[in-house]
Amino acid sequence: MSIATASDFEIAPVPARLLLLPLAAAIACVALADWLFWDWQTIGVSLALFLGALGVVAVFINGARAPKNTQIVIGAAFVIGLLAVVEDCSDLSRTVAELATALFVIIMTAPEASSWPRNLLEAVTLPFRGPFQLIGDLFGALRRMKSWTPNWLGSLVAWIVPLCVFAVFLALFAQANPLIENTLMQIDLRAFLNLFNLWRIAFWLMMACITWPLIRRRLRRKPVRESEPRAAVATQTSDLDFLLGTRAMLRSLILFNALFALQSGLDLTYLWGGANLPDGMSHAQYAHRGAYPLIATALLAAGFVLIAMRPGGPSQQSRLIRPLVLLWVGQNILLVISSIFRLDLYVAAYSLTYLRFAAFIWMVLVAIGLVLILIQIELKKSNRWLLSANAISLVLALYACCFINLPYLVASYNVQHSQEIAGAGPKLDLCYLGSLGPQAEPALRPHLKQIPALEHVISRGRNANHRLGYHENWRGWGFRTWRLERYLANNPYTPPNPDQSGKG
Structure with missing residues (x-):
């Protein structure tokens, strides 16, 4: 008995025509969820109805392959699981009903019997795999629509990642920098947004991602060993390379470097240079807004760099991407240093606490991680080396914190920098x-x-x-x-x- 690994769940190309029926079923389930859940304050028997419909539709789309006896047993377990949420819709009953639905679909549609740990693992991981599977299936189908797909589709898809991640970074910077936020607030989007309810669209997307792995099951097939065609298969471009290829990486890095340069320039002007901020905004407020969102930005940027410079990826072959990546990592290091300075100003204005001290340690570790990424790129080290180096720095930092008397440190700092002792700063709490x-x-x-x-x-x-x-x-x-x-x-x-x- 063994638990499945990630390789147990097949990731195979799907012809576009085979996705029409699952897509129609997914749209119907999303519409049902909208009718049952959206804008209603309570959830009860409606969840049982939705899960029941989802289970039946998913088994119908994928086909029931389990033996008759197994179908009877798992069908009874499915109904019993839904009865729990009918009795009372609590966190526990919702979990039971959702797991019963997922296991019902998994066992009913599996071509061969599997161990319960493997089935349970797949059921638990379904919601997390949903967005990636939906995106992968859609783009995989788009790539294989050879008969009518225009030539510019590849170039259009290569803009998706740069623009989406650019929007995420811009939203984070708006949270971190009130100047950027004020500029964005001056853009009147109400006329456009009135046409759509963004929260409702987000709800639709969430439901589509949750239901898709059940409606479009990826069943594992035994690999067929071939002696000669390995070289030909290795040269094929994967969906990930198509979505995150050289063009997408190059466009992303140009956009990101420009955006990060804007943020760094504003920090150098107002935070480090001490320029006068707009009326009603203090430097402490400016610093407070960006202490934590900028760290989230740096972490997201580090993850994007690892994807961009993944071993064997198309970006490693480009002469333009490498210097842009190094420039961007350097800007992220400057961003983390700016976050540390922001936090220092915030502590000076509002005193030191355990959480703020932990934030200092966390920011230093993020800066070390970015420096290690630079070293990895320059020395062409493996991701295993990067993981080990970051783990060592984390262990050393945690071990050092064991010898710091935090109550004494916090009390000493707050008293010495208080208004009562220093004549400036915050009052003692x-x-x-x-x-x-x-x-x-x-x-x-x-x-x-x-x-x-x-x-x-x-x-x-x-x-x-x-x-x-x-x-x-x-x-x-x-x-x-x-x-x-x-x-x-x-x-x-x-x-x-x-x-x-x-x-x-």
């Missing part, structure tokens, strides 16, 4: 300081005279220390705890005198 626990006391105690309100924070930390029971059992001993115990023993806690505490 005493509630958050109190949540840091007793490890923060060594950082707070030296500032008691300047900030008497810290007495309450220290008292709260001392109470937490007693509740932890450090002295009760040697099994709870730790070096950092031992150091804290020594500090607490040398600095005994004296409750404040209510008569002398005043109103502060």
